[in-house]
Amino acid sequence: MANEKVDVVIVGAGASGSVYASVLAKAGKKVVLLEAGPDWQMSDLISSEMWGRRIRPAGAPFLLEGKNPFGYAGQAGWGVGGAALHYFANHPRFLPNDYKIKSEHNRALDWPISYQDVAPFYDKVAHDIGMSGDAKAEEKWRPAGQSYPMPPMKTFRHGEIWVKGFESLGIRMVPAPVAMNSTEFKGRPACIYDGWCHVGCPTGALANPTVTYLSEARKAKAEVRALCSVTRVLTNAQGTKVAGVEYYDEKKVRQVQEANVVVLAAWSGQNSRLLLNSATDKHSKGLNNSNGLVGKYMMTHSIAGINAIFDEDIQNHLGTIGAQYMSYDRYGKTSYKDAFGSTYITCGAAQKTHDFASTRPDLFGPDLHDYMKRAARGFTRISMFGEGLPNIENRIELASDKDEFGMPLGRLTHSFDQDAVALWNANLEEGQKAAKAAGAKEVWVGRAAIPTTHLHGGTIMGTDAANSVVNSFGQCHELPNLYVAGPSIFPTEGASNPTYTILAVSLRGAEQLAAKWATVAG
């Protein structure tokens, strides 16, 4: 079944897709977003760990392999807002050294753009969606920019308690930049610090896409079609341009949506899976994949979690799931002698009972209950995010198993290299020193497996078709009316939580597309 042709069809109504939808709809384009999951409403966002699982996929559309398989379903989104409907709203930016690792260290890859190219969009995003933080305090580590539109969030004892411990190691902690409202912003209320952000914030205090760019897109007449699973990107007969997408609607009926421009904004992994599954006689290895780089260079952050119990009631249920404090003092790529890569340090996230339980997986029965009582009063933790460098062996491929629409599942293979493992270990050691210096009564870490978070890569940007899948705007080298958006286009991942950079890079790409519309879509 064919639908009326539109200007642009966007696959995925998450962070990056919402930016494109907002910019293009406001530019007068007819925009359709196809979202595989439901059209969640604010009233669906129940404050419960269990109920919060509904906004994540029910099983991954990927087979997860490698030495360090990526924890897909917990990270991914399912429904409008995407993963950013349940994200922690930590909004650190990438630093200048993230964009030029190859030039500065002869390691990994360079971005084809610099920090200065993205910086204006960081500022725009902050004022578009609302961010709280102390920009001046961050400028000890980065070039100056605009202030955030709101002052830092409130702090609580379970975050404050870490600061002196870090200071004793020469690590300066400053208010964490977050996409949450410390004051009312654009009609959205200030946060009430109940700590349920990670199951979806129903008040609008947390800037998830449904209350920011997607809301603006809808006001500008963008159409969101929920429960529509895209299976292929379609091309013209010559294979020189994309012509639209094939998808299955809410009733599992095959549909075709023709469009002048297609934007893939379906998260890292799924963007590659779609391109690989869209092979034609003109694109036998998948769309835009003559160089074989689609699906390559998948990256994730490691998390060094340092757990502690203090001998006082630190009220760890208060606050937000975002960090209270952060530091870039270990962000230099050579911060540790025997490791390579950046580290982003955070502390002060609110804790729930599942968090307590998951940090002592060895305990059960009465021992677990005793621990839960202690943790309820005094548990808090540090999270140190470690960079993984791009490795071509970390990849997405199509598997022989298929989903309900006959689309091959993806196979996501991921292993940390020696540098990443060394960085994780160094962070565990550093964090434990900070915890002891802070006066924690009990300090422990888990070493059974390296936790993974934040998926990047698969359709990386670069200077030309020889070394990349897209250009710095997300435009495909081989098919100029096909754009890819989101962290899949990052050629390196830094150590910062990615969403702020996803939004900034998407805004840059969307504005370029709108400005060059006639050339791209004509």
Next chain:
Amino acid sequence: MDQIERRAFMKGAGLGALAFTVGGAEILLTPSEARAQGVPFRLLNANEGETIEALGETLVPGARSAGIAHFIDHQIAAPPEQALLQARIMNVRPPFANFYRAAIGAVDRGSEKVTGRKFAALSTTDQRDFVNNMRQNKIEGWTGPSGGFVYTILRSDAVDVVYGTMEGYAALGIPYQAHIVPTKRW
């Protein structure tokens, strides 16, 4: 959006109940209430329910009376995308009933190999010893999903029903502070 107060959200709550079928009619109950009222399982058989309850109680005291078997039974009977189970986050491939059946079978087979009895028939001490070995993948002759993974998933389910509820928070002295309250204190 207008200024929103927590109280307003609480007043509007109503989306969290689990629907159980009692006497041909669907009513909203907590798993604990469903167990207390003897609501029949949808998919589990009596033996499977007994094993889940015994395993849940070993993992987290209170899981039996909190209705862990009714919770799991309810969730594996629902469409996967509606399930509240940690299994969906741990990348278990739907239908989730397949995993739980395999897990329960593995536990009972393992228990019979080691002790000659099904898990539910063991003493409390033996159940604890068995689970401790299971979580470390140390049960000789184990077949099915790995013991460590079974432990992780079922432990999470037990944590859900005991500590993940409003009652569980209250028992630990933690203010729940919901924006939108799960109905029936669930």
